[in-house]
Amino acid sequence: MSEFLNQFKQLTATGYLFWVLAILALLSAVWVVTARNPIHSVLALIATFFCLSGHYILLNAQFLAAVNIIVYAGAIMVLFLFTIMFLNLRREDEESKTNLTKMAAVVVGGLLMVMLITIFRAKSAQVPTFNPVSFDSRTGLVENLGSILYSDYILPFELASVLFLVAMVGAVMLGKREAGDRHF
Amino acid sequence: MQPTQNVLIPEVIQQIPLTYYIIISTALFVIGIIGVLTRRNAIIIFMSIELMLNAVNLLLIAFSSYRSDSSGQVFVFFIMAVAAAEVSVGLAIIVMIYRNTRSIDVGLLNKLKW
Amino acid sequence: MDLTVLLVKGLIILVIFGITLLIATYSTYAERKVAAFLQDRLGPNRAGPFGLLQPIADAGKMFFKEDFIPAQASKWLFILGPCLAMLTALMSSAVIPFGDSIRLAWDGTNYDIPMQAIEINIGVLYIFGVVSLGVYGIMVGGWASNNKFSLLGAIRAASQNISYEIALGLSLIAILMMTGSLSLRAIVNEQATFFEWNVFTQPLGFIIFLTCAFAECNRTPFDLPECETELVGGYHTEYSSMKLGFYLFAEYINMFVSSAFISSLYFGGYHYPFMNAVHDGLTGSLGEIAGHNIATAIGTVVFFAKIFFFIFFFMWVRWTIPRFRYDQLMNLGWKSLIPLSILNVVVTGAGLLYDIKYTTWLIVVVMVVLALTSNARAPKSQAAPQRA
Numbered sequence: 001m002s003e004f005l006n007q008f009k010q011l012t013a014t015g016y017l018f019w020v021l022a023i024l025a026l027l028s029a030v031w032v033v034t035a036r037n038p039i040h041s042v043l044a045l046i047a048t049f050f051c052l053s054g055h056y057i058l059l060n061a062q063f064l065a066a067v068n069i070i071v072y073a074g075a076i077m078v079l080f081l082f083t084i085m086f087l088n089l090r091r092e093d094e095e096s097k098t099n100l101t102k103m104a105a106v107v108v109g110g111l112l113m114v115m116l117i118t119i120f121r122a123k124s125a126q127v128p129t130f131n132p133v134s135f136d137s138r139t140g141l142v143e144n145l146g147s148i149l150y151s152d153y154i155l156p157f158e159l160a161s162v163l164f165l166v167a168m169v170g171a172v173m174l175g176k177r178e179a180g181d182r183h184f
Numbered sequence: 185m186q187p188t189q190n191v192l193i194p195e196v197i198q199q200i201p202l203t204y205y206i207i208i209s210t211a212l213f214v215i216g217i218i219g220v221l222t223r224r225n226a227i228i229i230f231m232s233i234e235l236m237l238n239a240v241n242l243l244l245i246a247f248s249s250y251r252s253d254s255s256g257q258v259f260v261f262f263i264m265a266v267a268a269a270e271v272s273v274g275l276a277i278i279v280m281i282y283r284n285t286r287s288i289d290v291g292l293l294n295k296l297k298w
Numbered sequence: 299m300d301l302t303v304l305l306v307k308g309l310i311i312l313v314i315f316g317i318t319l320l321i322a323t324y325s326t327y328a329e330r331k332v333a334a335f336l337q338d339r340l341g342p343n344r345a346g347p348f349g350l351l352q353p354i355a356d357a358g359k360m361f362f363k364e365d366f367i368p369a370q371a372s373k374w375l376f377i378l379g380p381c382l383a384m385l386t387a388l389m390s391s392a393v394i395p396f397g398d399s400i401r402l403a404w405d406g407t408n409y410d411i412p413m414q415a416i417e418i419n420i421g422v423l424y425i426f427g428v429v430s431l432g433v434y435g436i437m438v439g440g441w442a443s444n445n446k447f448s449l450l451g452a453i454r455a456a457s458q459n460i461s462y463e464i465a466l467g468l469s470l471i472a473i474l475m476m477t478g479s480l481s482l483r484a485i486v487n488e489q490a491t492f493f494e495w496n497v498f499t500q501p502l503g504f505i506i507f508l509t510c511a512f513a514e515c516n517r518t519p520f521d522l523p524e525c526e527t528e529l530v531g532g533y534h535t536e537y538s539s540m541k542l543g544f545y546l547f548a549e550y551i552n553m554f555v556s557s558a559f560i561s562s563l564y565f566g567g568y569h570y571p572f573m574n575a576v577h578d579g580l581t582g583s584l585g586e587i588a589g590h591n592i593a594t595a596i597g598t599v600v601f602f603a604k605i606f607f608f609i610f611f612f613m614w615v616r617w618t619i620p621r622f623r624y625d626q627l628m629n630l631g632w633k634s635l636i637p638l639s640i641l642n643v644v645v646t647g648a649g650l651l652y653d654i655k656y657t658t659w660l661i662v663v664v665m666v667v668l669a670l671t672s673n674a675r676a677p678k679s680q681a682a683p684q685r686a
Binding site: 171 | 216219252266
């Protein structure tokens with residue numbers, strides 16, 4: 001523990017920023033799960049995404065930080081907010097599960113977390129660290145990712161476009177009101 | 185960890201061991217799982233799944249940055265693409281469910297059993 | 299030296315912030331004057347000479363009005379809405395290159411400090427991120443008001459912004475393909491010579507971008523979110539006092555920022571014809587440092603002139619063109635602008651393959667021919683039938 005504290009004292013401003021972002025991300029994630037009002041959940045999830053984008057910037061993955069904001073905060077969460085507003089879910093009419101179920105869920109989650117962390121901390125699974133010699137700080141920049149995306153990963157990239165087409169058709173099909181359906 | 189003089193290496197990578205990122209993303213993942221297990225609102229369950237996907241994204245980006253391997257970040261890009269497609273279809277399904285049952289409580293969907 | 303750079307940067311950020319607010323303030327005045335001019339009225343002329351103190355009087359009125367929060371509203375979100383709107387509006391001006399660079403001499407070396415708050419290599423993506431967040435202020439505020447009209451306005455704004463963002467992004471992709479960079483400064487520097495301004499190489503992209511900018515700013519002819527005849531006041535029906543002021547102010551800041559983007563993406567930013575000759579002449583006659591700084595200042599003035607023209611253009615359009623119907627808006631966005639911008643990307647790509655920059659004129663020519671022929675075939679004296 002004292003070793004940890006010593007390490008904590010040696011951090012620079014960026015290191016503290018890591019801790020602030022990590023704690024904020026976890027707190028807002030908890031808020032997503034516990035909020036009674038779905039709108040508050042959505043806003044908390046947006047906050048989580050912002051903290052994660054901050055982490056990405058700290059890790060010098062600028063492109064994905066921007067894409068995370070654009071795709072998740074800018075498009076996906078707007079869709080969620082949109083759906084919730086359309087369905088007018090502001091009445092907190094969700095009957096909650098029994099306390100027993102909740103306890104069981106938390107216990108299962110806790111066990112899973114302990115298990116995962118134990119696996120990662122096992123001696124045989126040595127967590128690698130960075131290599132100062134071969135470190136490339138340009139890994140997460142647009143030029144680098146773009147050239148890899150369009151050379152090594154060109155097939156998955158093209159398939160993703162097919163996926164989008166299918167998803168678009170599917171969403172339109174599902175959302176389309178047929179004759180005789182009611183207007184919500 | 186020995187701080188190196190290489191200024192090109194981001195300070196976080198020099199100061200924070202990769203294990204911390206593993207712990208954070210595991211915690212986010214587990215929070216997502218608890219959300220799926222405890223809530224009955226389909227939209228919040230869906231959001232918990234997004235949270236789990238993002239935990240995985242964080243882990244992939246952390247590993248990819250520490251190891252200077254771009255493949256992890258390309259993977260995250262694809263995860264985001266799949267998540268966007270998944271959300272558009274999933275929310276359409278949720279809206280359909282609401283139209284048919286006037287509720288998005290997943291407990292009411294047990295009719296699917298038979 | 300680090301400290302000096304930091305100080306100059308901080309100064310630039312503060313100046314940009316101040317200028318943004320000042321321009322937004324005087325845009326309200328300019329809007330009323332332009333409206334008055336277009337409608338053959340006088341406009342505000344009581345407060346101060348030519349009514350120049352009118353914005354200050356308005357702000358004073360806004361501040362002293364009763365700040366009212368409806369009983370059924372969710373209080374924190376009601377306050378958060380305008381804050382988010384203002385925040386996202388102010389954030390986007392950070393990556394605009396306002397001018398070339400300020401040159402400082404220190405210990406015999408010259409330091410060039412770019413006239414830009416932050417220079418990042420993903421400037422365009424940053425703009426997209428901020429633009430896509432702009433919708434939250436409106437949605438949160440509209441939902442929190444707990445009012446049907448506010449909610450409808452918010453939903454309209456959100457769907458409109460999402461729809462037009464796609465065409466906006468696709469029209470920009472053509473520029474990104476030509477520049478090969480996501481940095482706004484690189485895009486501006488690409489347009490150093492007059493006939494390589496993107497408005498000449500990307501005419502269709504420019505028109506699409508301009509239309510989408512109108513829609514993103516919720517300005518007429520796309521101001522359906524706040525359409526008075528249908529929705530009372532749209533998403534800010536329940537707002538009063540400075541919270542309403544924030545929403546209105548955010549709209550003007552958005553207008554300023556999108557004018558700045560249009561001028562730097564399509565009209566060469568701080569470049570103007572014979573810029574190099576002016577720069578060489580000034581450095582020759584006034585010395586390296588003073589000449590460079592004055593040349594930068596001229597570039598910045600030119601840039602602001604372009605911005606002011608586009609702000610005027612926004613107002614001009616507002617007082618000229620009537621509002622669309624909502625289905626017309628959606629049809630225009632999804633069925634015309636998105637396919638056209640995809641076509642634009644494809645044609646630009648084909649042109650780049652053979653190193654021709656002006657291929658998109660082909661689409662423009664074809665479109666004009668099609669428009670002329672279809673107009674010739676349309677029945678003359680009969681109004682177009684309404685949608686069934």
